[in-house]
Amino acid sequence: MEKYQIVVCDHIHEAGLEMLKNDDQVDYVFAADIDKTELLDVIKTADVAITRSSTDVDEKFIAAAKNLKAIVRAGVGVDNVDIEGCSKEGIIVMNVPTANTIAAVELTMTHMLSCMRMFPYSHDHLKNQRIWKREKWYGHELKGKKLGVIGFGNIGSRVAIRAKAFEMDIIAYDPYINASKVTDLGMEYTENFDDILACDIITIHTPKNQETLNMIDKEEIAKMKDGVVLVNCARGGLYNEEALYDGLKSGKVRFAGIDVFIKEPATDHPLLDLDNIVVSPHLGANTFESQYNIGTQAAQQAIEAAKGIAYPHAMNLPIDESKIPSFVKPFLEMGQKIGFLASQINKAPIVSVKVSGDGEITEYLDSLATFATVGAMAETTGDTVNYVNAEFIAEQRGIKIEVEKTDVKTPYKNLITVKLTTEKRAVSISATIFEGGVQRIVDFDGFEVDVAPKGNMIIFKNTDVPGVIGKVGTILANNNVNISDFRLGRNNKSEALAVILVDSDVSDATLNELAALEACISVKAARL
Known part of the structure; x- marks a missing residue:
């Protein structure tokens, strides 16, 4: 009978340990009391590791755990886990978000x-x-x-x-x-x-x-x-x-x-x-009942992950790059990023997330929709939304997830569009990736732009009249906000939209000054 090695790196409730001991397919290793340097030798053959805040899942840990399929963080926070590093190595990161x-x-x-x-x-x-x-x-x-x-x-x-x-x-x-x-x-x-x-x-x-x-x-x-x-x-x-x-x-x-x-x-x-x-000294989870729940749920998730049954509360999606074209992963990341951006500028209960595409990337629209939905819901759910449960959480909240392959002729080899509809309005953002992995937002609600999706942003929509750019620049200067990039798009309705990249956070007072300009239609701040 095949056995799966599960290493417990930190202390969890005894009931969780008993679950691991009693499963005849699990080779259980208790390593909570050993030195963290020694732990690096122990986890070399582990299929799954259970950790808490005492163990940093960092570059050294990931490099040592050459056989690792999954990590279960027994608790809510994952600040001590390098999720991106785990994803690159195909390691699934899970947490236990509701036990406490x-x-x-x-x-x-x-x-x-x-x-x-x-x-x-x-x-x-x-x-x-x-x-x-x-x-x-x-x-x-x-x-x-x-x-x-x-x-x-x-x-x-x-x-x-x-x-x-x-x-x-x-x-x-x-x-x-x-x-x-x-x-x-x-x-x-x-x-x-x-x-x-x-x-x-x-x-x-x-x-x-x-x-x-x-x-x-x-x-x-x-x-x-x-x-x-x-x-x-x-x-x-x-x-x-x-x-x-x-x-x-x-x-x-x-x-x-x-x-x-x-x-x-x-x-x-x-x-x-x-x-x-x-x-009190951060006692939110400090009850015997919650520790029991955390320990048993972490053990159950570790067993399911080791056997490949399920990955409850997964925080990431490991991508086997040998099975997909190399250009796909950056588009998945881009889809999540613009979903997150759309949610920041369209804050209201979400009605639907629609992902459309043009080019070879359309073969992966379902995966793109998952990533975009995770991004769109990240602000509202915190640590609880992930690539495994995104569709379930969306269904719970009455959010419709749609995909569409478009036949619109564009100058781009591959183009993705995320349309986020809330109870207030809809926002549509299109993006592509150029040679060398250069990411660009190329359309914002029908306004053609060319914007790098990073950092602090101001999205300023206005009637297309003279003097607006100067007034915007003056307000930002008076509030000590430095502009790093300014991209402008116009439509056939005598409207203009500026996406302004700035070097610092933008205060509500600054946004209120911009909103007070006579030409302003709307103004929002966001951060990627």
């Missing part, structure tokens, strides 16, 4: 209640200082308070349901879901972020990406009501930590509950000096 959902939900409620009743401080007063002073510890009730929930996915929605049981008024902000997901629960849905900022308590449950980093900064805190309570048990950096410190110090923010920090361990963080904050 309830643990994170309940920790959020713990922080919320602790902030409202100052429980850790009253506990310390009695337990450690042996002071009985009831009058010092008047708190606030959750009942009747308005809770703003940013991000209404697996965790945010469950927090909202539990908060409703406390008779709170719930308002949710998530531009990537259908409003009915919120309203069907008897809660309020908003597209206006200022509605969230007006709440008594705000909790955030989004992936960490370019859009959500510093989502709550000093400008947002300034708009909040005096005495607001902020909770973050999701990702460090979603609240700007300096702005949060200033808000807590001034009393604008009455209390905060924080489980995550930008840099961890955060044992000397300035926030720890304040006496109106409840903190």
Whole structure:
């Protein structure tokens, strides 16, 4: 009987280890306690490796694991895994994204209640200082308070349901879901972020990406009501930590509950000096139940991957370049990239993703559609969308995936187009790859352009009248935004579209100035 070697590189729950031990087709190797240099020798013959945060799946690891088919990251985050490097070697990377959902939900409620009743401080007063002073510890009730929930996915929605049981008024902000997901629960849905900022308590449950980093900064805190309570048990950096410190110090923010920090361990963080904050050392997954779930799910995924049965929650798609023409892989990557770009400039619940093509690449439209869909949904699902489950997640969300082979004559040997339709509008982006692997966006909503798909972008559409380019340049200069490239397209409707590559992020204030120009039809910022 053929046996598959599975190496456990880090500690997981004993129940997961038992699953591996009891499978007669698995040669189980426990290597969690050995030196990481010695581990490189152990994994040479491994078919599958199970890792956690203690093992870096880096260049050395990948080079040593010459027989590796798959890696299971026992947890949600994959920051310590070189996914691109694994893909190049045909190694599938999987994670366990939902095993700690309830643990994170309940920790959020713990922080919320602790902030409202100052429980850790009253506990310390009695337990450690042996002071009985009831009058010092008047708190606030959750009942009747308005809770703003940013991000209404697996965790945010469950927090909202539990908060409703406390008779709170719930308002949710998530531009990537259908409003009915919120309203069907008897809660309020908003597209206006200022509605969230007006709440008594705000909790955030989004992936960490370019859009959500510093989502709550000093400008947002300034708009909040005096005495607001902020909770973050999701990702460090979603609240700007300096702005949060200033808000807590001034009393604008009455209390905060924080489980995550930008840099961890955060044992000397300035926030720890304040006496109106409840903190915990990234405990979102730290329950016995979630560790059991993580361990058993990781073991099951490793067994299925070793046997070639399935690759649940795969983060990448290994491509056997010996079986496809060499030109295909860059187009797959390009499809994902322009799907991601389209989602940034057309933020709303997705209705459909349509991929069309011209040339030899049309033989691979189904694969292109998968990559484009992963890109289009990446902003809204974080780590949960991958090449294996993209179609399933799209179906769950009512998103239609279409492919079409076109017969339109173009000057390009191969051309792909991704059309992303949302509840608000449709965006179409076409791209090609020239000799030497040069990637170019060549059409943007019917405007012919020639743009490298990389870096920070401003997409500015305007009525085609004199003086617009100068005014745009002046606004960017006044805001210290340097232009690295400026590409302009025009149509037969007296409209123009500029795709402007810049050297830095573009603030909302800068975008608002551009939008205020009389000739402006629309303006969006994006980053690839």
